[in-house]
Amino acid sequence: MTAIDLPHSTVTPAESATGRIRHIAARIAIYGILILWAFICLFPIFWTVTTSFKIAPDVMKGNLIPFVDFWPQWKGWQSLGLSPDTIFQTSTVRDEFLKRFWNSVVASIVASFLALVIGSLAAYGLSRFSYRFLWMRNKDISFFFLSQLILPPVVLALPFLVLYKEIALLDSRIGLILVYTLMVLPIVIWIMRDQFKAIPVELEEAALVDGLTVWGAFLRIVVPIALPGMVAAFILALILCWNEYFFASLLTSTEAKTLPVMVASQTGSQGINWWAMAALSTAAIAPLIIVGIVLERYIIAGMATGAVK
Incomplete structure (x- = not known):
């Protein structure tokens, strides 16, 4: 050898x-x-x-x-009645802040939840069934929803003003909730459609063979798997609703005014009160920071879902 x-x-x-x-x-x-x-x-x-x-x-x-x-x-x-020496005293400014804070909380959470429910159902249908509306198919319908984000909000100013005046929804939380839901619904549909597409159809088919209905398979099989993506979509919708200023300033005056409108109004005869505006802005962004920290693992999981197909 x-x-x-x-x-x-x-x-x-x-x-x-x-x-x-x-x-x-x-x-x-x-x-x-x-x-x-x-x-x-x-x-x-x-x-x-x-x-x-x-x-x-x-x-x-x-x-x-x-x-x-x-x-x-x-x-x-x-100036907001939130310092250590004023927190336990009566303050009209603090009461006003808490009222605007509560308006933002209610409008943002309810609108985000409604958009998540409606958007998830629409996205599930677009990812599992074939639709035809005139010349549009599933891809065209999905793009139609996403294209609504291209429309400038100012274009809808006059129609919403006239409509809300006729149905008595001006300066109301319900009015804000409805417009916020419409505002974030397209992005929720687009996100959740990709989430559902990443879930194998065979799982639902096996559930149907075992005796579950379509709704049962969706609620017991699909939703638990897509939960991280749903949380990520909810947080994104919540952030968009929380920071929304245009419609909040257009459709509200006293009762339903939100925090972004209150922040923008921190001006006086001598200019902008920077320290008061900064304190108000800090109090406004703190809840979002807390939500992001608490739900961080869901956000990361939701972003990773569907990345590899």
Whole structure:
């Protein structure tokens, strides 16, 4: 038997060290870009929170770092009746804030839930059954729903004003809930359609063979699997409804006014009250941050669902 010469490695120690250096440099560059992008994204929140603890000279000078550039004070929160020295006292401004906060909570949650229910049913139908309406098929109907997001809200201003005046829905939570539901319904349908398409049809067919109805298969098989995606769609709809300003300012005046409208109204005869606006904005975005932290795993699972088919 003759010995077989095995090929020797042609990678020298110098080349191996150079490859490791390049790998480390690439990772440093990637993490550096990610840190920079995170700083850019989080800086507006940082600026808003710190501004709520500033006084007028600190705002005008552009001081940024607490305890270094300026000493935090409660002036912005005092204007809302939410500072430690005013929280237990009677405050009309705080009562107004809580009323607007509750309006935003009710309108956003109810509208997002309705959009999720209606959108999930529509998306399930589009992903499992074949429809024909005039020249449109399933893909055309899905695109029609998504195309509603292209329409500028200002185009609907006059029709909604006239319609809501006729049916007595101006300055009401029900009116906001209806328009918010219509506003976020297309994006919910589009998200949930992809979620349902990622679920094998064989699971439902097996459930039907076992004696379940179509509704039973949907509620007991499909919904539990698509739950992370449904939560992600609900959170997205909630954020869109919570931050909506145009229709809230157009269709409300006193009773149903929401937090974004209240934030935008923080102006006086001498200009914008930055510290009060920053405190109000911080109180407005805090619930969304809490919801995002609590439901983070559902958001990640919902984003990952359907990524690999």
